[in-house]
Amino acid sequence: MPGDFSSTVISLFHSKRAQATEQGGLLSGTDPTEFNERDPIRLWIVQVGIIVLTTQLLSLALRKMRQPKVIAEVLGGILLGPTAFGRVPGFTDHIFPQQSIPYLTLVANIGLCLFLFLVGLEIDGAVIRRNARLSTIVALAGMILPFGLGAALSVPLYKEFVDENVKFTHFMLFTGVAYSITAFPVLCRILTELKLLDTTVGIVVLSAGVGNDVIGWVLLALSVALVNAGSGLTALYILLVCVGWTVFLVVPVKYALRWVARKTGSLENGPTMFFMTVTIVLVFGSAFFTDIIGVHAIFGAFIVGLIVPRDGGLAIALTEKLEDMVSIIFLPLYFTLSGLNTNLGLLDDGITWGYTIAICALAFIGKFGGCTLASKYIAGFNWRESTTIGSLMSCKGLVELIVLNVGLSAHILSPKVFSMFVLEALLLTFMTTPLVTTLYPPQYRVRVAATGPNFNNVADDEQAQRPRRATSRLSDNSKMSFTVVLDKIQHVPGMMSLVQLLQPAIPSTKSDAETSSQTGKVRRSLSGSLASHEEQKLHVDALRILELSDRTSAVMMSSAHNTLLQTDPVLAIFKTFGQLHDIPITTSISIVPFDDLSYSVAEHARNHGSDMIMLPWLPPSAITDHHNVPPEAQTPKAQSHSNNPFDALFKSNSVSTERSESIIHSQLVRGVFAQSTIDVALFIDQGNPNNHSKSSRHLFLPFFGGPDDRLALDFVVRLCANPKVTASVVRLTKMDVERPAVLAPVHTSKEMEEVNAITVASAVAGIPDTVYGRADTEVRLQSDTADNIAWSRYTKPQGDDVHNAALSQIQFTELATPVPLHAMLSQVHALRDDVMLVTGRSRRLAVENHSLELKDIMEEHGVIGTEVKKAIGDVATACVSVGCGSAVIVVQAATA
Structure with a gap:
């Protein structure tokens, strides 16, 4: 019929809209917690x-x-x-x-x-x-x-x-x-x-x-x-x-x-x-x-x-x-x-x-x-x-x-x-x-031995189960057991480079007969020194640390300890490196919460009788990328700090993720320094990928004094037992501007209180750090005496000294200057580019308070946050802030 279509169209606009389900939700006043079985x-x-x-x-x-x-x-x-x-x-x-x-x-x-x-x-x-x-x-x-x-x-x-x-x-x-x-x-x-x-x-x-x-x-x-x-x-x-x-x-x-x-x-x-x-x-x-x-x-x-x-x-x-x-x-x-x-x-x-x-x-x-x-x-x-x-x-x-x-x-x-x-x-x-x-x-606790679980316990023999406390033996150049900490696969090249230096090469006897009389004495001395270490061969314990998260898979990885030891790529690479260089390497894995990582590292090294813990510290990736940028494309700041691993850690223009990751790692490093009862060495890789392929190395040690610097001196001598390693050791003393060179003055009690106040404040703030006792006059004099004895031992060796071969590859000098840190940096720049710096952490009994001079250096080359100074000390901070050297090794002597 006519009009049906129009009537139908009109009826669409008069339909009952109220029949549709209300979709306004909260905006229409609907209670969001009201239960609706059709839409729960x-x-x-x-x-x-x-x-x-x-x-x-x-x-x-x-x-x-x-x-x-x-x-x-x-x-x-x-x-x-x-x-x-x-x-x-x-x-x-x-x-x-x-x-x-x-x-x-x-x-x-x-x-x-x-x-x-x-x-x-x-x-x-x-x-x-x-x-x-x-x-x-x-x-x-x-x-x-x-x-x-x-x-x-x-x-x-x-x-x-x-x-x-x-x-x-x-x-x-x-x-x-x-x-x-x-x-x-x-x-x-x-x-x-x-x-x-x-x-x-x-x-x-x-x-x-x-x-x-x-x-x-x-x-x-x-x-x-x-x-x-x-x-x-x-x-x-x-x-x-x-x-x-x-x-x-x-x-x-x-x-x-x-x-x-x-x-x-x-x-x-x-x-x-x-x-x-x-x-x-x-x-x-x-x-x-x-x-x-x-x-x-x-x-x-x-x-x-x-x-x-x-x-x-x-x-x-x-x-x-x-x-x-x-x-x-x-x-x-x-x-x-x-x-x-x-x-x-x-x-x-x-x-x-x-x-x-x-x-x-x-x-x-x-x-x-x-x-x-x-x-x-x-x-x-x-x-x-x-x-x-x-x-x-x-x-x-x-x-x-x-x-x-x-x-x-x-x-x-x-x-x-x-x-x-x-x-x-x-x-x-x-x-x-x-x-x-x-x-x-x-x-x-009785740990699992390398051959399996040790169930042969003596009943109630609790005293026998107490782990022995490891003590420093590096002073007699016999440190042969090292715990190498591996956190990430990027740590492997740097730690390989360091471990390789610890294995001295034995010279052939044929060359001894063909060399001059003086050189022959040196080589025979080296051979005798190495022969004395045959019974105590170099041993490296590679410790892979993993953070235990809240996930079940992390707990399963902890349970599958033996499987992880065989399949972990980081340990596999490092173990292969040991086999190629005839270095015996045992592998271990520690999976614990982050707060316990540093304690786990210290406890593991102590229980395994290690003489030194070796820690890596990587440069952030943003800094590493500068090596791939042409010099003309780099900004002045990037050019002056291309080798600085701490730029992205404590600078305002750094990437937030890198800063967070590096800060977390710095807490681990400081925790190990604080809780370890044996010597610790921190290897700071400055980020040059070509440095790890060098067959020879030159070390530079600025010697200011104190137990950490004495350990650094012993460590350099230990490394120079390798014929491919040479070193320059400079004893720096501070002189007044108006007077000729004098021995460095002893810290005043007020200066030592300031140093210890920073340390204690760090520990109270929740970040683990080493807390040292007060350095009174008697302790200071004892430390100064030990510095002089250590220096004389290596600069004036006896004729039958077992270190003669190593000392022949080290150049010792003394330098008095009103600006020892600047003088140290000038000495480093005068050496070849791949020089590796070795320095003590010197957070205790340091001969000089470098605060003012370090402030000038950082104002000149870029300010670095206080976390770096607290972690590695003044001398290493100066090296890192300038970006000199291919790597920096910071050592701390055993505190207990």
């Missing part, structure tokens, strides 16, 4: 934000107490639940309404399956096989006694708090499993943070924890199967199907997964996208199957984690792909759900608290007592080590909480009993670190 993402994001923020804030506080992150997550969940914030009117209704819990539960269970997969990845069966006897003893003792105590305690608990509809056998089984299980992931992190992984105690605990964890999950699967079964025969069927599925995964699927990893190149280059897809599908497929047969889904995910190949670090790489989302989002969600079900307000009477105390006491006694007695009387450890093993095995952590949540969801545990056990798990986890720190301090 808004409230879910609010919940996740609150959960993550709460757990992270608690984690920051508890980290100072060296507590694992799981405690922060559980505490955060308890605080957000009815125990604390749930008592605030409207909080639970707006943030955690009952309708939203299923959505949180779904996401949390997905994360729980992924977490159990990661737990399976952490477990390495080879650890158990290597230490089967001792670990089996400890693991069984740590399960049988706690299980028995848990079963006994379940009788009164069942009568007092559990509904009669729950079968006693089910409750008893869950109680026994909760008591007997050990939290392997948390235990592994505690062992790593306390630096116990390379001790005999750590190896046994790690092996026992792996076995304990596997048996615990099997018992949990059995418990769930019994609960879900209608009869005993059904439970048997469930158990048999579960065993068959496990065998199917462990045998054919495991080999198929290895085949896929090999064909996709995942073993060599990390997991490919296809391999990741296959693995994730397998994880959730296995979780689905174990869930539908009546066993919890987490057991299927756990078994898949066990079968992933460990070759080529594949398990670690897989963990790196998944761990961040699991640890940041999924696990806090799961523990918040636990907290929402935990109401400590239910523990409101004396009987309840009496049972709670009994639960905590028996749980600790069972684990601690069983493992301690087995370690002492069966394994043969002494009491200190046995009690440490018992303390570590009593750690509960998140594994028990997972068991408790499974029991709560199966209605086996009542909310009150659940809250009791959650408090017990928190308390025992919290106690682990303080107990171990008290019972097993560093001086009593």
Whole structure:
């Protein structure tokens, strides 16, 4: 009909717009926390934000107490639940309404399956096989006694708090499993943070924890199967199907997964996208199957984690792909759900608290007592080590909480009993670190030897286990053992260059006969000197340091210590260098938190009997890039500071990332200087890539006096035992302008107080530094006397001095000047470009206070921050600020 089209068009503009869903959101006055089952993402994001923020804030506080992150997550969940914030009117209704819990539960269970997969990845069966006897003893003792105590305690608990509809056998089984299980992931992190992984105690605990964890999950699967079964025969069927599925995964699927990893190149280059897809599908497929047969889904995910190949670090790489989302989002969600079900307000009477105390006491006694007695009387450890093993095995952590949540969801545990056990798990986890720190301090720890774990301990022979204190032996030119610290692969060329100088070349006897009489004496002296060192051959211990982060993969790398030693590229390159130059090099890896890196380096060198620690310090990349820029294209500042490794560290125009990285490394350097009880050498590479290829070296040493300069002098003589190394040593003394040259004046007490005040202030500020005692007149005179003796020893050697060969390659001069630092820099510029400077750190008993002259130098060449001066001393700061020399070696003599 006419007009139908127009009527239809007009009707479109008169439709009911109110039928459309409101999209204005917050701008339209909608409450963002209002739950909408068709669009729950808004409230879910609010919940996740609150959960993550709460757990992270608690984690920051508890980290100072060296507590694992799981405690922060559980505490955060308890605080957000009815125990604390749930008592605030409207909080639970707006943030955690009952309708939203299923959505949180779904996401949390997905994360729980992924977490159990990661737990399976952490477990390495080879650890158990290597230490089967001792670990089996400890693991069984740590399960049988706690299980028995848990079963006994379940009788009164069942009568007092559990509904009669729950079968006693089910409750008893869950109680026994909760008591007997050990939290392997948390235990592994505690062992790593306390630096116990390379001790005999750590190896046994790690092996026992792996076995304990596997048996615990099997018992949990059995418990769930019994609960879900209608009869005993059904439970048997469930158990048999579960065993068959496990065998199917462990045998054919495991080999198929290895085949896929090999064909996709995942073993060599990390997991490919296809391999990741296959693995994730397998994880959730296995979780689905174990869930539908009546066993919890987490057991299927756990078994898949066990079968992933460990070759080529594949398990670690897989963990790196998944761990961040699991640890940041999924696990806090799961523990918040636990907290929402935990109401400590239910523990409101004396009987309840009496049972709670009994639960905590028996749980600790069972684990601690069983493992301690087995370690002492069966394994043969002494009491200190046995009690440490018992303390570590009593750690509960998140594994028990997972068991408790499974029991709560199966209605086996009542909310009150659940809250009791959650408090017990928190308390025992919290106690682990303080107990171990008290019972097993560093001086009593028995480290793993090069040939393997040393289990031949003498009972209670604590004094024999104390590490010897290394002392300086460089003064007699016999320092032959060095610990070389490697942080990054860029450190390798510089440290190679330095280590190569430490190996003197033995001259041929044929040349001795053909040379003149005087030269022959020198060469025969050198040969005699080297022959005297045959029994004490040069040895280098390459220590690779890695920071232990919060990631699970970092803990796995710590556990896979032996694998890392073989696969780490930095150590492989350095070891190959040693083989090519006939220098014996042993390799070690230390993975600890950043705050403990410097202590770990000092402790490692002390325990291995090293004579000197060698540290590298790299120039920032922005400075290195100047070498690739034509001189005409460089700015004046870039030209004058192209070799200065500290430009990007403390200048206003530096790149922020480089400044941050270099400042962090400077804290490590100062920490080693402060905590080392043996000599330390800091190698500052000035950034010229051609310097490392030089076959010969010339050293320059400005000698001002003090213990560090005396060590520098000994070190130069030690290096000049190599015929390819020559040196210039200048003793600089300051003279007044009006008078002829005189010996340098002694510091006044006021000047020394200023120096020490800076040092103490640095230590108080939180950055580790060496704190020296007051230098009184007697100490000053003793130091001056030692300076004169050291100088005379090398400038006026005896005829039979073993250093004659080295001294023949050193030129000694003395110079009196009113500006010793300027004179030193002039001397360096007069030498060849690849000269290497050696200087003492001179933060104590320095003959001269160079503050005013150093200020003039920095005003002339560019100001460098005080952090450089505090780290390397005045003399080295002057060299670095000008950018002279190919490298600077800063040494500090042993302080204890």
